[in-house]
Amino acid sequence: xxxxxxxxxxxxxxxxxxxxxxxxxxxxxxxxxxxxxxxxxxxxxxxxxxxxxxxxxxxxxxxxxxxxxxxxxxxxxxxxxxxxxxxxxxxxxxxxxxxxxxxxxxxxxxxxxxxxxxxxxxxxxxxxxxxxxxxxxxxxxxxxxxxxxxxxxxxx
Amino acid sequence: xxxxxxxxxxxxxxxxxxxxxxxxxxxxxxxxxxxxxxxxxxxxxxxxxxxxxxxxxxxxxxxxxxxxxxxxxxxxxxxxxxxxxxxxxxxxxxxxxxxxxxxxxxxxxxxxxxxxxxxxxxxxxxxxxxxxxxxxxxxxxxxxxxxxxxxxxxxxxxxxxxxxxxxxxxxxxxxxxxxxxxxxxxxxxxxxxxxxxxxxxxxxxxxxxxxxxxxxxxxxxxxxxxxxxxxxxxxxxxxxxxxxxxxxxxxxxxxxxxxxxxxxxxxxxxxxxxxxxxxxxxxxxxxxxx
Numbered sequence: 001x002x003x004x005x006x007x008x009x010x011x012x013x014x015x016x017x018x019x020x021x022x023x024x025x026x027x028x029x030x031x032x033x034x035x036x037x038x039x040x041x042x043x044x045x046x047x048x049x050x051x052x053x054x055x056x057x058x059x060x061x062x063x064x065x066x067x068x069x070x071x072x073x074x075x076x077x078x079x080x081x082x083x084x085x086x087x088x089x090x091x092x093x094x095x096x097x098x099x100x101x102x103x104x105x106x107x108x109x110x111x112x113x114x115x116x117x118x119x120x121x122x123x124x125x126x127x128x129x130x131x132x133x134x135x136x137x138x139x140x141x142x143x144x145x146x147x148x149x150x151x152x153x154x155x156x
Numbered sequence: 157x158x159x160x161x162x163x164x165x166x167x168x169x170x171x172x173x174x175x176x177x178x179x180x181x182x183x184x185x186x187x188x189x190x191x192x193x194x195x196x197x198x199x200x201x202x203x204x205x206x207x208x209x210x211x212x213x214x215x216x217x218x219x220x221x222x223x224x225x226x227x228x229x230x231x232x233x234x235x236x237x238x239x240x241x242x243x244x245x246x247x248x249x250x251x252x253x254x255x256x257x258x259x260x261x262x263x264x265x266x267x268x269x270x271x272x273x274x275x276x277x278x279x280x281x282x283x284x285x286x287x288x289x290x291x292x293x294x295x296x297x298x299x300x301x302x303x304x305x306x307x308x309x310x311x312x313x314x315x316x317x318x319x320x321x322x323x324x325x326x327x328x329x330x331x332x333x334x335x336x337x338x339x340x341x342x343x344x345x346x347x348x349x350x351x352x353x354x355x356x357x358x359x360x361x362x363x364x365x366x367x368x369x370x371x372x373x374x375x376x377x378x379x380x381x382x383x384x385x386x387x388x389x390x391x392x393x394x395x396x397x398x399x400x401x402x403x404x405x406x407x408x409x410x411x412x413x414x415x416x417x418x419x420x421x422x423x424x425x426x427x428x429x430x431x432x433x434x435x436x437x438x439x440x441x442x443x444x445x446x
Binding site: 002004018025028 | 174176198201202203204205206209210213217220221224225227232234236243244247248251263264266267268270275309312314315318
Protein backbone atom coordinates (compact mmCIF):
# COMPACT_ATOMS: atom_id res chain seq x y z
CA UNK A 1 0.00 0.00 0.00
CA UNK A 2 2.17 2.80 -1.24
CA UNK A 3 0.79 6.13 -2.27
CA UNK A 4 1.89 7.64 -5.52
CA UNK A 5 0.77 9.97 -8.28
CA UNK A 6 -2.18 7.66 -9.03
CA UNK A 7 -3.85 9.58 -6.23
CA UNK A 8 -3.60 12.80 -8.19
CA UNK A 9 -4.50 11.12 -11.46
CA UNK A 10 -7.59 9.61 -9.93
CA UNK A 11 -8.62 12.94 -8.40
CA UNK A 12 -8.30 14.72 -11.73
CA UNK A 13 -10.18 11.96 -13.51
CA UNK A 14 -12.88 12.13 -10.87
CA UNK A 15 -13.29 15.88 -11.24
CA UNK A 16 -13.47 15.60 -15.02
CA UNK A 17 -16.05 12.81 -14.86
CA UNK A 18 -18.20 14.68 -12.36
CA UNK A 19 -17.98 17.80 -14.49
CA UNK A 20 -19.01 15.86 -17.59
CA UNK A 21 -21.84 14.18 -15.74
CA UNK A 22 -23.04 17.49 -14.36
CA UNK A 23 -22.84 19.17 -17.74
CA UNK A 24 -23.97 16.58 -20.25
CA UNK A 25 -25.59 13.64 -18.51
CA UNK A 26 -27.66 14.72 -15.56
CA UNK A 27 -29.56 17.77 -16.87
CA UNK A 28 -31.01 16.22 -20.07
CA UNK A 29 -32.16 13.09 -18.27
CA UNK A 30 -33.68 15.08 -15.43
CA UNK A 31 -35.34 17.39 -17.94
CA UNK A 32 -36.87 14.43 -19.74
CA UNK A 33 -38.07 12.96 -16.45
CA UNK A 34 -39.62 16.22 -15.34
CA UNK A 35 -41.24 16.71 -18.71
CA UNK A 36 -42.67 13.20 -18.66
CA UNK A 37 -43.98 13.74 -15.14
CA UNK A 38 -45.76 16.89 -16.29
CA UNK A 39 -47.08 15.07 -19.33
CA UNK A 40 -48.46 12.21 -17.27
CA UNK A 41 -50.02 14.60 -14.79
CA UNK A 42 -51.65 16.51 -17.63
CA UNK A 43 -52.85 13.25 -19.17
CA UNK A 44 -54.39 12.10 -15.92
CA UNK A 45 -56.05 15.46 -15.41
CA UNK A 46 -57.42 15.32 -18.96
CA UNK A 47 -58.74 11.83 -18.36
CA UNK A 48 -60.48 12.97 -15.20
CA UNK A 49 -61.94 15.93 -17.00
CA UNK A 50 -63.08 13.69 -19.84
CA UNK A 51 -64.77 11.34 -17.42
CA UNK A 52 -66.52 14.18 -15.71
CA UNK A 53 -67.63 15.62 -19.03
CA UNK A 54 -68.91 12.25 -20.11
CA UNK A 55 -70.94 11.97 -16.94
CA UNK A 56 -72.40 15.40 -17.54
CA UNK A 57 -73.15 14.53 -21.14
CA UNK A 58 -74.85 11.31 -20.10
CA UNK A 59 -76.98 13.17 -17.60
CA UNK A 60 -77.85 15.75 -20.21
CA UNK A 61 -78.68 13.08 -22.76
CA UNK A 62 -80.98 11.35 -20.29
CA UNK A 63 -82.69 14.64 -19.55
CA UNK A 64 -83.09 15.46 -23.22
CA UNK A 65 -84.48 12.02 -23.88
CA UNK A 66 -86.97 12.41 -21.08
CA UNK A 67 -88.05 15.79 -22.39
CA UNK A 68 -88.33 14.45 -25.90
CA UNK A 69 -90.52 11.61 -24.70
CA UNK A 70 -92.74 14.02 -22.87
CA UNK A 71 -92.97 16.27 -25.88
CA UNK A 72 -93.70 13.36 -28.13
CA UNK A 73 -96.49 12.21 -25.82
CA UNK A 74 -97.92 15.71 -25.80
CA UNK A 75 -97.73 15.96 -29.56
CA UNK A 76 -99.41 12.59 -30.00
CA UNK A 77 -102.20 13.57 -27.60
CA UNK A 78 -102.72 16.83 -29.42
CA UNK A 79 -102.61 15.10 -32.78
CA UNK A 80 -105.20 12.56 -31.64
CA UNK A 81 -107.44 15.31 -30.39
CA UNK A 82 -107.00 17.20 -33.61
CA UNK A 83 -107.69 14.07 -35.64
CA UNK A 84 -110.88 13.47 -33.73
CA UNK A 85 -111.84 17.06 -34.33
CA UNK A 86 -111.10 16.78 -38.03
CA UNK A 87 -113.12 13.61 -38.32
CA UNK A 88 -116.01 15.29 -36.53
CA UNK A 89 -115.73 18.37 -38.73
CA UNK A 90 -115.58 16.42 -41.93
CA UNK A 91 -118.51 14.35 -40.84
CA UNK A 92 -120.50 17.52 -40.30
CA UNK A 93 -119.23 18.93 -43.57
CA UNK A 94 -120.16 15.78 -45.41
CA UNK A 95 -123.63 15.79 -43.94
CA UNK A 96 -124.05 19.45 -44.84
CA UNK A 97 -122.70 18.87 -48.33
CA UNK A 98 -124.95 15.86 -48.76
CA UNK A 99 -127.94 17.89 -47.67
CA UNK A 100 -126.97 20.66 -50.00
CA UNK A 101 -126.53 18.28 -52.92
CA UNK A 102 -129.79 16.60 -52.12
CA UNK A 103 -131.54 19.97 -52.01
CA UNK A 104 -129.93 20.99 -55.30
CA UNK A 105 -130.90 17.70 -56.92
CA UNK A 106 -134.41 18.00 -55.65
CA UNK A 107 -134.62 21.53 -56.92
CA UNK A 108 -133.35 20.40 -60.29
CA UNK A 109 -135.76 17.52 -60.39
CA UNK A 110 -138.56 19.85 -59.56
CA UNK A 111 -137.39 22.20 -62.24
CA UNK A 112 -137.20 19.32 -64.72
CA UNK A 113 -140.64 18.17 -63.74
CA UNK A 114 -141.96 21.67 -64.15
CA UNK A 115 -140.24 22.03 -67.45
CA UNK A 116 -141.55 18.65 -68.62
CA UNK A 117 -145.00 19.57 -67.41
CA UNK A 118 -144.71 22.89 -69.21
CA UNK A 119 -143.64 21.25 -72.45
CA UNK A 120 -146.21 18.48 -72.02
CA UNK A 121 -148.82 21.10 -71.49
CA UNK A 122 -147.64 22.87 -74.64
CA UNK A 123 -147.73 19.68 -76.61
CA UNK A 124 -151.15 18.76 -75.23
CA UNK A 125 -152.36 22.18 -76.27
CA UNK A 126 -150.81 21.70 -79.66
CA UNK A 127 -152.23 18.23 -79.99
CA UNK A 128 -155.57 19.39 -78.80
CA UNK A 129 -155.42 22.20 -81.30
CA UNK A 130 -154.29 19.83 -84.04
CA UNK A 131 -156.89 17.27 -82.96
CA UNK A 132 -159.55 19.89 -82.95
CA UNK A 133 -158.41 21.03 -86.39
CA UNK A 134 -158.53 17.52 -87.71
CA UNK A 135 -161.85 16.78 -86.06
CA UNK A 136 -163.17 19.83 -87.80
CA UNK A 137 -161.88 18.45 -91.07
CA UNK A 138 -163.51 15.10 -90.29
CA UNK A 139 -166.82 16.58 -90.38
CA UNK A 140 -166.25 15.75 -93.88
CA UNK A 141 -164.42 12.55 -93.48
CA UNK A 142 -165.80 10.36 -90.56
CA UNK A 143 -163.55 7.47 -91.01
CA UNK A 144 -160.61 9.70 -90.91
CA UNK A 145 -161.92 11.09 -87.66
CA UNK A 146 -161.76 7.74 -85.96
CA UNK A 147 -158.25 7.22 -87.07
CA UNK A 148 -157.36 10.55 -85.73
CA UNK A 149 -158.78 9.80 -82.36
CA UNK A 150 -156.88 6.58 -82.28
CA UNK A 151 -153.74 8.30 -83.27
CA UNK A 152 -154.27 10.94 -80.57
CA UNK A 153 -154.86 8.36 -77.97
CA UNK A 154 -151.72 6.54 -78.95
CA UNK A 155 -149.79 9.73 -78.71
CA UNK A 156 -150.91 10.48 -75.21
CA UNK B 157 2.86 -15.83 -14.61
CA UNK B 158 5.51 -17.86 -12.96
CA UNK B 159 4.04 -17.90 -9.48
CA UNK B 160 4.94 -21.15 -7.81
CA UNK B 161 4.16 -20.89 -4.13
CA UNK B 162 0.89 -19.67 -2.68
CA UNK B 163 2.57 -16.66 -1.16
CA UNK B 164 4.05 -15.66 -4.50
CA UNK B 165 0.72 -16.20 -6.24
CA UNK B 166 -1.08 -13.97 -3.77
CA UNK B 167 1.63 -11.34 -3.85
CA UNK B 168 1.59 -11.36 -7.62
CA UNK B 169 -2.12 -10.70 -7.64
CA UNK B 170 -1.82 -7.86 -5.19
CA UNK B 171 0.91 -6.00 -7.03
CA UNK B 172 0.00 -3.09 -9.21
CA UNK B 173 1.50 -2.44 -12.59
CA UNK B 174 3.48 0.61 -11.53
CA UNK B 175 5.32 2.93 -13.84
CA UNK B 176 8.04 5.12 -12.38
CA UNK B 177 11.70 6.10 -12.20
CA UNK B 178 14.11 3.56 -10.77
CA UNK B 179 16.10 5.02 -7.87
CA UNK B 180 19.83 5.02 -7.26
CA UNK B 181 21.27 1.62 -6.48
CA UNK B 182 18.90 -0.26 -8.76
CA UNK B 183 20.17 -2.06 -11.83
CA UNK B 184 18.00 0.23 -14.00
CA UNK B 185 18.86 3.30 -11.89
CA UNK B 186 17.75 6.55 -13.47
CA UNK B 187 15.52 4.88 -16.05
CA UNK B 188 11.75 5.06 -16.29
CA UNK B 189 9.97 1.75 -16.49
CA UNK B 190 7.49 -0.72 -15.02
CA UNK B 191 8.20 -2.13 -11.59
CA UNK B 192 9.13 -5.79 -11.61
CA UNK B 193 7.90 -6.42 -8.09
CA UNK B 194 6.44 -4.73 -5.02
CA UNK B 195 9.88 -3.57 -3.83
CA UNK B 196 10.48 -1.80 -7.13
CA UNK B 197 7.10 -0.14 -6.92
CA UNK B 198 7.78 1.02 -3.38
CA UNK B 199 11.18 2.36 -4.36
CA UNK B 200 9.68 4.60 -7.04
CA UNK B 201 8.45 6.99 -4.40
CA UNK B 202 5.47 9.27 -4.96
CA UNK B 203 6.11 10.18 -8.60
CA UNK B 204 5.04 6.94 -10.13
CA UNK B 205 1.70 5.76 -11.35
CA UNK B 206 -0.34 2.58 -11.09
CA UNK B 207 -1.08 2.16 -14.76
CA UNK B 208 -3.56 -0.68 -14.29
CA UNK B 209 -5.66 1.16 -11.70
CA UNK B 210 -5.73 4.32 -13.76
CA UNK B 211 -6.47 2.46 -16.96
CA UNK B 212 -9.37 0.47 -15.57
CA UNK B 213 -10.84 3.36 -13.64
CA UNK B 214 -10.73 5.62 -16.69
CA UNK B 215 -12.11 2.95 -19.02
CA UNK B 216 -14.94 2.20 -16.61
CA UNK B 217 -15.65 5.88 -16.06
CA UNK B 218 -15.77 6.51 -19.80
CA UNK B 219 -18.00 3.46 -20.20
CA UNK B 220 -20.38 4.83 -17.58
CA UNK B 221 -20.46 8.33 -19.03
CA UNK B 222 -20.77 6.99 -22.57
CA UNK B 223 -23.69 4.74 -21.77
CA UNK B 224 -25.48 7.44 -19.82
CA UNK B 225 -24.67 10.15 -22.33
CA UNK B 226 -26.30 7.99 -24.99
CA UNK B 227 -29.56 8.21 -23.08
CA UNK B 228 -29.11 11.87 -22.19
CA UNK B 229 -28.70 12.78 -25.85
CA UNK B 230 -31.79 10.89 -26.96
CA UNK B 231 -33.83 11.58 -23.83
CA UNK B 232 -37.45 12.34 -24.61
CA UNK B 233 -40.58 12.56 -22.56
CA UNK B 234 -42.16 9.86 -24.71
CA UNK B 235 -42.28 6.19 -23.85
CA UNK B 236 -38.71 5.24 -22.88
CA UNK B 237 -36.89 2.26 -24.37
CA UNK B 238 -35.15 -0.47 -22.40
CA UNK B 239 -31.79 1.13 -21.70
CA UNK B 240 -33.31 4.57 -21.22
CA UNK B 241 -35.71 3.03 -18.76
CA UNK B 242 -32.88 1.56 -16.74
CA UNK B 243 -30.87 4.77 -16.77
CA UNK B 244 -33.91 6.78 -15.75
CA UNK B 245 -34.57 4.34 -12.95
CA UNK B 246 -31.01 4.80 -11.67
CA UNK B 247 -31.15 8.56 -12.05
CA UNK B 248 -34.46 8.73 -10.23
CA UNK B 249 -33.10 6.53 -7.46
CA UNK B 250 -30.07 8.83 -7.04
CA UNK B 251 -32.28 11.88 -7.20
CA UNK B 252 -34.48 10.47 -4.45
CA UNK B 253 -31.44 9.70 -2.30
CA UNK B 254 -30.11 13.22 -2.78
CA UNK B 255 -33.48 14.78 -2.02
CA UNK B 256 -33.73 12.64 1.09
CA UNK B 257 -30.30 13.46 2.49
CA UNK B 258 -29.36 16.83 1.08
CA UNK B 259 -31.47 19.68 2.37
CA UNK B 260 -30.03 22.55 0.36
CA UNK B 261 -30.13 23.30 -3.33
CA UNK B 262 -26.98 22.43 -5.22
CA UNK B 263 -26.71 21.44 -8.86
CA UNK B 264 -23.45 19.59 -8.21
CA UNK B 265 -24.53 17.08 -5.60
CA UNK B 266 -26.84 14.88 -7.64
CA UNK B 267 -24.49 14.41 -10.65
CA UNK B 268 -21.65 13.89 -8.19
CA UNK B 269 -23.64 11.20 -6.41
CA UNK B 270 -24.55 9.55 -9.70
CA UNK B 271 -20.92 9.53 -10.84
CA UNK B 272 -19.73 8.13 -7.52
CA UNK B 273 -22.37 5.43 -7.38
CA UNK B 274 -22.06 4.09 -10.90
CA UNK B 275 -18.33 4.54 -11.23
CA UNK B 276 -17.53 2.86 -7.92
CA UNK B 277 -20.04 0.14 -8.69
CA UNK B 278 -18.33 -0.56 -12.01
CA UNK B 279 -14.88 -0.53 -10.41
CA UNK B 280 -16.09 -2.90 -7.71
CA UNK B 281 -17.74 -5.02 -10.36
CA UNK B 282 -14.34 -5.89 -11.79
CA UNK B 283 -14.00 -8.00 -8.67
CA UNK B 284 -16.54 -10.46 -10.06
CA UNK B 285 -14.39 -11.25 -13.07
CA UNK B 286 -12.45 -14.39 -12.13
CA UNK B 287 -9.16 -13.24 -10.66
CA UNK B 288 -6.89 -14.92 -13.17
CA UNK B 289 -8.52 -14.01 -16.46
CA UNK B 290 -7.33 -10.49 -17.08
CA UNK B 291 -3.85 -10.95 -15.53
CA UNK B 292 -3.45 -14.03 -17.72
CA UNK B 293 -4.43 -12.06 -20.82
CA UNK B 294 -2.02 -9.33 -19.77
CA UNK B 295 0.64 -11.99 -19.28
CA UNK B 296 0.15 -13.09 -22.88
CA UNK B 297 0.81 -9.49 -23.92
CA UNK B 298 3.96 -9.45 -21.85
CA UNK B 299 2.63 -7.39 -18.96
CA UNK B 300 3.88 -8.79 -15.68
CA UNK B 301 1.41 -7.45 -13.15
CA UNK B 302 -2.20 -6.47 -13.44
CA UNK B 303 -4.58 -5.58 -10.66
CA UNK B 304 -7.96 -5.33 -12.29
CA UNK B 305 -10.08 -3.94 -9.45
CA UNK B 306 -9.26 -0.24 -9.16
CA UNK B 307 -11.09 0.07 -5.84
CA UNK B 308 -8.61 -2.35 -4.22
CA UNK B 309 -5.98 0.32 -4.82
CA UNK B 310 -5.93 2.83 -1.94
CA UNK B 311 -4.71 5.48 -4.36
CA UNK B 312 -8.01 5.23 -6.18
CA UNK B 313 -10.23 5.26 -3.12
CA UNK B 314 -8.25 8.09 -1.51
CA UNK B 315 -8.31 9.98 -4.79
CA UNK B 316 -12.10 9.85 -4.63
CA UNK B 317 -12.47 10.61 -0.95
CA UNK B 318 -9.92 13.45 -0.92
CA UNK B 319 -11.76 15.09 -3.81
CA UNK B 320 -14.97 14.76 -1.83
CA UNK B 321 -13.11 16.15 1.18
CA UNK B 322 -11.97 19.14 -0.88
CA UNK B 323 -15.60 19.75 -1.81
CA UNK B 324 -16.61 19.48 1.85
CA UNK B 325 -14.00 22.10 2.79
CA UNK B 326 -15.02 24.30 -0.14
CA UNK B 327 -18.71 24.27 0.74
CA UNK B 328 -17.99 24.66 4.44
CA UNK B 329 -16.10 27.86 3.77
CA UNK B 330 -18.51 29.00 1.09
CA UNK B 331 -21.66 28.53 3.14
CA UNK B 332 -20.37 29.52 6.57
CA UNK B 333 -17.48 31.80 5.71
CA UNK B 334 -13.97 31.29 6.99
CA UNK B 335 -14.96 32.59 10.41
CA UNK B 336 -17.99 30.36 10.60
CA UNK B 337 -16.01 27.31 9.63
CA UNK B 338 -13.21 28.05 12.06
CA UNK B 339 -15.79 28.75 14.72
CA UNK B 340 -17.41 25.43 14.04
CA UNK B 341 -14.03 23.74 14.48
CA UNK B 342 -13.07 25.54 17.69
CA UNK B 343 -16.17 26.67 19.58
CA UNK B 344 -17.97 23.33 19.70
CA UNK B 345 -18.86 20.99 21.26
CA UNK B 346 -17.67 22.53 24.57
CA UNK B 347 -19.06 25.97 25.23
CA UNK B 348 -18.97 28.30 28.18
CA UNK B 349 -20.26 31.73 29.05
CA UNK B 350 -16.98 32.53 30.77
CA UNK B 351 -14.63 33.98 28.18
CA UNK B 352 -11.50 32.56 29.78
CA UNK B 353 -12.92 29.06 29.99
CA UNK B 354 -14.09 29.35 26.42
CA UNK B 355 -10.56 30.20 25.32
CA UNK B 356 -9.24 27.22 27.23
CA UNK B 357 -11.80 25.04 25.47
CA UNK B 358 -10.59 26.06 22.00
CA UNK B 359 -7.69 23.58 21.69
CA UNK B 360 -9.81 20.75 23.06
CA UNK B 361 -12.63 21.54 20.70
CA UNK B 362 -10.26 21.89 17.78
CA UNK B 363 -8.69 18.52 18.51
CA UNK B 364 -12.07 16.81 18.62
CA UNK B 365 -13.49 18.57 15.58
CA UNK B 366 -10.30 18.06 13.56
CA UNK B 367 -10.44 14.34 14.20
CA UNK B 368 -14.09 14.31 13.20
CA UNK B 369 -13.30 16.22 10.03
CA UNK B 370 -10.25 14.20 9.02
CA UNK B 371 -11.98 10.93 9.77
CA UNK B 372 -14.50 11.67 7.03
CA UNK B 373 -12.27 11.15 3.98
CA UNK B 374 -10.19 8.51 5.72
CA UNK B 375 -13.16 6.38 6.73
CA UNK B 376 -14.79 6.93 3.35
CA UNK B 377 -11.84 5.62 1.39
CA UNK B 378 -10.65 2.98 3.83
CA UNK B 379 -14.11 1.46 4.08
CA UNK B 380 -14.31 0.99 0.34
CA UNK B 381 -10.70 -0.08 0.03
CA UNK B 382 -10.93 -2.51 2.93
CA UNK B 383 -14.09 -4.18 1.72
CA UNK B 384 -12.87 -4.56 -1.82
CA UNK B 385 -9.38 -5.63 -0.81
CA UNK B 386 -10.75 -8.27 1.52
CA UNK B 387 -13.19 -9.47 -1.09
CA UNK B 388 -10.47 -9.68 -3.70
CA UNK B 389 -8.25 -11.51 -1.23
CA UNK B 390 -10.93 -14.13 -0.66
CA UNK B 391 -11.31 -14.60 -4.40
CA UNK B 392 -7.56 -15.09 -4.66
CA UNK B 393 -7.53 -17.57 -1.80
CA UNK B 394 -10.40 -19.47 -3.40
CA UNK B 395 -8.54 -19.42 -6.70
CA UNK B 396 -5.60 -21.05 -4.93
CA UNK B 397 -7.75 -24.14 -4.38
CA UNK B 398 -7.90 -24.79 -8.12
CA UNK B 399 -4.35 -26.00 -7.87
CA UNK B 400 -5.28 -28.53 -5.17
CA UNK B 401 -6.74 -31.36 -7.19
CA UNK B 402 -10.22 -32.23 -8.45
CA UNK B 403 -12.08 -32.35 -5.13
CA UNK B 404 -10.59 -29.18 -3.74
CA UNK B 405 -10.96 -27.47 -7.12
CA UNK B 406 -14.66 -28.33 -7.36
CA UNK B 407 -15.16 -27.15 -3.82
CA UNK B 408 -13.31 -23.97 -4.71
CA UNK B 409 -15.57 -23.49 -7.72
CA UNK B 410 -18.66 -23.72 -5.52
CA UNK B 411 -17.10 -21.36 -3.00
CA UNK B 412 -16.26 -18.87 -5.69
CA UNK B 413 -19.81 -18.97 -7.00
CA UNK B 414 -21.21 -18.43 -3.52
CA UNK B 415 -18.82 -15.65 -2.69
CA UNK B 416 -19.41 -13.96 -6.03
CA UNK B 417 -23.16 -13.97 -5.48
CA UNK B 418 -22.69 -12.56 -2.01
CA UNK B 419 -20.20 -10.09 -3.38
CA UNK B 420 -22.78 -8.61 -5.74
CA UNK B 421 -24.47 -7.32 -2.62
CA UNK B 422 -21.22 -5.98 -1.19
CA UNK B 423 -20.10 -4.11 -4.29
CA UNK B 424 -23.49 -2.44 -4.65
CA UNK B 425 -23.68 -1.68 -0.97
CA UNK B 426 -20.19 -0.17 -0.85
CA UNK B 427 -20.93 2.03 -3.85
CA UNK B 428 -24.18 3.10 -2.23
CA UNK B 429 -22.53 3.81 1.14
CA UNK B 430 -19.82 5.90 -0.48
CA UNK B 431 -22.45 7.88 -2.34
CA UNK B 432 -24.77 8.37 0.62
CA UNK B 433 -21.96 9.44 2.95
CA UNK B 434 -20.73 11.88 0.33
CA UNK B 435 -24.19 13.41 0.17
CA UNK B 436 -24.42 13.54 3.96
CA UNK B 437 -20.98 15.12 4.36
CA UNK B 438 -21.78 17.74 1.76
CA UNK B 439 -25.11 18.37 3.43
CA UNK B 440 -23.37 18.88 6.77
CA UNK B 441 -20.87 21.16 5.08
CA UNK B 442 -23.51 23.37 3.50
CA UNK B 443 -25.71 23.52 6.56
CA UNK B 444 -25.34 26.02 9.34
CA UNK B 445 -25.97 24.06 12.47
CA UNK B 446 -26.06 25.50 15.93
